[in-house]
Amino acid sequence: MMLKYVFRRFLQFIPVIIGTTFLTFVLLQVVPGDPIALMMKEHISPDVVERVRKEMHLDDPWLQRYVRYMWDAAHGDFGESYKTRRQVADMLATAFPATLALTAASLLVAWGVGIPAGIVAAIRPYTPADHALTTFALLGVSVPIFWLGLIFQLVFGYKLNLFPISGFKGVEYLVMPAICLGLGSAAVIARLTRSSLLEVMNADYIRTARAKGLRDRIVLVRHALKNSLLPVVTVMAIQVADLLSGAVITESVFGIPGIGRVSVGAIQRRDFPLLMGSVIMTVVLVVVGNLLADLSYAYLDPRIRYE
């Protein structure tokens, strides 16, 4: 039954992917800026631009190019980047591990900070402790990430010399970016944990458990926590999308060679094949993240069945 469910969900992705690629492609047609001209210093003569445009089939009608692109993509050929002339698939494969590592590390930070903060805040709602934790959790979403990153680099990278400032050659390189990126999601997790925990703790069965004389803390852990984590798991999928989007900036600040930088560079240079490739890749990641969240949700809560 589950396999069937997964299969059906995958079928539903197809329109999303087609929709996304089509949207991207159409938008790219109207974006001003000639990719070939943008590739060159203004010193190069306009004749060269015209010639290379022709050589790269950029003068063909856009619908024809879209169909050709999708046809090739369906056969595993995502074209080559205008700038590097390398296979887009190769470029993305090279950039993927860094983004995956950054996203995973940020999720760890988000959960590691967000869940405990949410629990503590829920134990004593509307007290100074709650307020302090809520404020702290929110700080992560209240400061521009590029600015926070720079301050981190200055303080922890340069002054205290605790972590490498920029680059990606080992786990220690991920600490600062993961905190920077993860704090934003930690705020979301903390609020969610808090409110969902508060709600569960007011539920009848918890009251019953309390009435039976169980000590508060055990009640909390045994009963409330596991149930209140359900929505937190669900939110993970949405967070994957958010983290991937935030990675665009974090990767630039911390010099991490990931998908985010590839996509920003691709837009700035109007490197269409590269941008299409990275959009498709991000969308697939998000969609798979959604599926995983749904599956784990169903697993955690037997009331939910695969429809």
Next chain:
Amino acid sequence: MVTRPSLFRLMALVAVIALALSSCTSAPAPAPAAPAATSVPAAPPAAAKTGAKTLTVAQDTDPGTADVQLTTEEYFLPLNLYDRLVEAVTTGPLKSELQPGLAEKWDVSADGLKYTFYLRKGVKFHSGDVLTADDVIFTFDRMLDPATKALNTDFLDMIAGAKERMDGKATSVSGLKKIDDNTVEITLAAPFAPFLANLATPAGSIYSKAATTKAGKDFGTKPVGTGPFKLESWTPDSELVLSAFDDYFRGRPKFDKLIMKVVPEPQTMALMFKKGDLDVFDLDFARSQIPEFKKDAQWKDRIVSGPRVGTYYMSINQAIKPFDNPKVREALMYAIDRQTLIDKLYYGTGIPAKGILAPGLAGYNDALPGFKYDPEKAKALLKEAGFANGFEMTLNQTTDSPTTLKMNEAVQAMLAQVGIKAEIKQMDSAAWSGTRKEGKLGSYTSSWSADYNDPDNFIYTFFAPRNSVSRSWNYQNKAVQDQLEKARSMTDMAARYKLYQEIEKTIVYEDFAFVPLFHLEHLFVVQPKVKNFKPSWNGWSNMPYYGIEISD
């Protein structure tokens, strides 16, 4: 009745997720060292520990490709991996000259059409092959072959038969001829005096026929040249590692590894340099740091500066009223306080410009008088021209250029002092270049830096009849345009440069068609261990690192 998952199951799931996440965080870390896409063998990790001398530098974007025929701006790799037939070499302050490269000598025919290059014998490629005339011809033909989709054809398209090759009407270039294994004869379609200077640009880099053919589409990541360094590993968007080439024909470099880190944020770059992660910091990436470094006792003596052979200027479109009036144009010359622009926008690291050509460029004329900032004179000139109350004009720029905006805002304020109301118009780059190409763009501030060491590169670019329109000057002076064509075919260089100086004087001091602004210095800070660091002749950020030494 609600059934709930057992605590055990929950714990198991959390454990699985945690495991998956932790393996994600640690596993990919080594991956970038050997990315799938670049099959360049990975760096032996021991290298750094065995006391190898390393020079670490940084730039803000990944070069993307090592194939110089496919890029018009990423010259770090080409300048360090390849050699050219002729090289432009800095010989003294503000002086550079063309010196033998892979060609040990050359002849030019009296009509300026035939160039014969005698290749140095026994020059080895990184692959071990020896350089021959076939490699030279292959390389130049590859540039002009439409299948290459090359971008840098401008530097070779004056060769006879180049146009036919590019248009796909010929399968070879008629002007490229092998005399013997060590001699190449190149015939031009028309005399073009700066040809040698063109060959000395990165675009003139020579490839190995065998290795290039073998690498095919992968040549961009598997380059083979004759240069002082060879590519060892390349992690896109992260770092490139180059190692010394033992058989380099001028002698092995004096250090072992050259690492180029890709650091997108200039502030990050500055911190890395201060921490010692970088050996050279190119202050062009973060001019705002210049005062800091100049004040800092630790660094102020470690600043190395070189001229940037380039000119900042403001354009005037004579097809737009009232710029058809020479008095108005003359007024502009005096209305701009060049020194303040340099001091406030560029931290005093430059000199006011007096003409079109830049110091360090062949033919530069230091004797030009220049224009003093004199708003009263400007006002008087405007009054004489019939614009006592000033007029309105536009300063045009693209939306994504904050540095240009800074300059335009400053210029705007200065023009306001003499009664000229300049409106800053920001447009997207497509609209900007489109309007300019039609010759309809109002004034803009910009800069031009030398591609090759010849006045033609500056003056012809701006004021040849076609360029004068397509760059929105609309400056028409038949005498000047004839002289420009004539200068292209002269072979007596001294006389040529003199002619260019006359042309420059006419354009700037008689017709007031070009508003010179300033020339900038290019500043670098280097760690004490870096010796003999010399900015390249033209002041580019991308430079050859061959001559540098690293002390222990």
Next chain:
Amino acid sequence: MSNLSPSPAAATILEAPVRQVTFGQDVWRRFRRNRLAVFGAGLICLLVAVAVLAPLIAPYSPTLVQLDAQFEPPSAAHPFGTDFYGRDILSRVLYGARISLVIGLVPTFMAMLFGTVIGVTGGFRGGWVDTVLMRLGDVVMAFPSLILAMVITYTLGASLFTLFIALSVVGWAGAARVVRAQTLSLKQRDFVTASRAVGVGRTGIMFRHILPNCLAPILILLTLGIPGAIMAEAGLSFLGVGAQPPTPSWGLMVNEGQEYLFSAPWASIFPGLAILVTVLAFNFVGDGLRDALDPFLKGRM
């Protein structure tokens, strides 16, 4: 900051079924209990006052360039110092309240409006209309939001108006989901069925029953979406496609100032603090509202 759409947490919680909502003292009582929320509401009032009164209280014009007063440290004449152009940072921060409030409010409001219309339509009509609209929502939600915003900005040319479009295009899908879920569950309720039975038309039901019941979640999404939009603008400024200079938007100011973080920290710290305070204030209020409205949403009156 990456989060262009209104808080996903809120969206998830709000997808729960609801019963008919009555606003009243009860909500206010709950809201008041949360001191942070009250504090946040106070800050927002202050912010609005500053925005309205900016021309009266700002000591200088926010765009006055004085190159001879570059980077003056905070002093009596310039309490927040001056920036690269010698512009008074206090004045820019004060005027910036206008820009940033507008950047927060307009696109979020637009996103809620589109989202509500689309959500109600989808939920009410069902069938293929619903499928198409929701798949469209999936597309937008799956799309990396910063990238989408960048593409839109490049397409339309950078301006405040473009920013509104970009942020609302990115943000509507979340609202649409929530509203659709509300609509779907409301559609089955007795009072709606009853209304239909006595002959109330579709439009009538929509306006009389469905929309009022969506107000609470929309209000929460709106409050939480505003800080999201302000942060998103800061992120877009970093990528060069946010508000364009010399607009005194806080995001742009932080970005322009970060270059001088070491030599002139005031240039980015003050606008940064302004963002911090504003975003916190809206989040406090949003949290407070959600807590206050939660019992209604959960149908546990």
